[in-house]
Amino acid sequence: MANPTNKKGGRPAKKLSEKRRYAVLLKLNTLEYFTLKSRASEAGIGKNEYLRTLITEGQVKARITPEQMAEIRKLSGMANNINQIAHRLHTFGISTVPTELRLLKLMVDEELKTLRT
Structure with a gap:
């Protein structure tokens, strides 16, 4: 029997302000790239999340070793x-x-x- 309200399951839709709709191309030289990669790894997060945290908080703290x-x-x-x-x-x-x-x-x-x- 079909669902009478035609609602789909799954995760609720994100609000417009929560959606990531913008892509930014960032070119880095070798030193900058490996510095980014190293710092993100030390913080235990991915490169994109590291950059987002820098944008919103101004700094990224490394995880406790x-x-x-x-x-x-x-x-x-x-x-x-x-x-x-x-x-x-x-x-x-x-x-x-x-x-x-x-x-x-x-x-x-x-x-x-x-x-x-």
């Missing part, structure tokens, strides 16, 4: 351990946490902030 992710995990673990130690010291009535512990916590927090940007 596996090495950076490992460092973030280590720093997060250290920060967690420091917080647990501080909590236990306060719980057991020690009101003054050693200065070194506080400085270490500040250093780890600062490193995490740096990695986030």
Whole structure:
């Protein structure tokens, strides 16, 4: 039996403002092309998406490398351990946490902030 409303299945139609109707021919020399290709690869996206992001946001941030992710995990673990130690010291009535512990916590927090940007 035919569908009485004659509606097709599939993805809804894009709005006119969402459609990509314009093609731009961009000529690059060898160095420019391989720079584009390399930067898009570092960001984990295709060349076209990289250029679109540059147009809309003015910059493209590279993905976090596996090495950076490992460092973030280590720093997060250290920060967690420091917080647990501080909590236990306060719980057991020690009101003054050693200065070194506080400085270490500040250093780890600062490193995490740096990695986030």
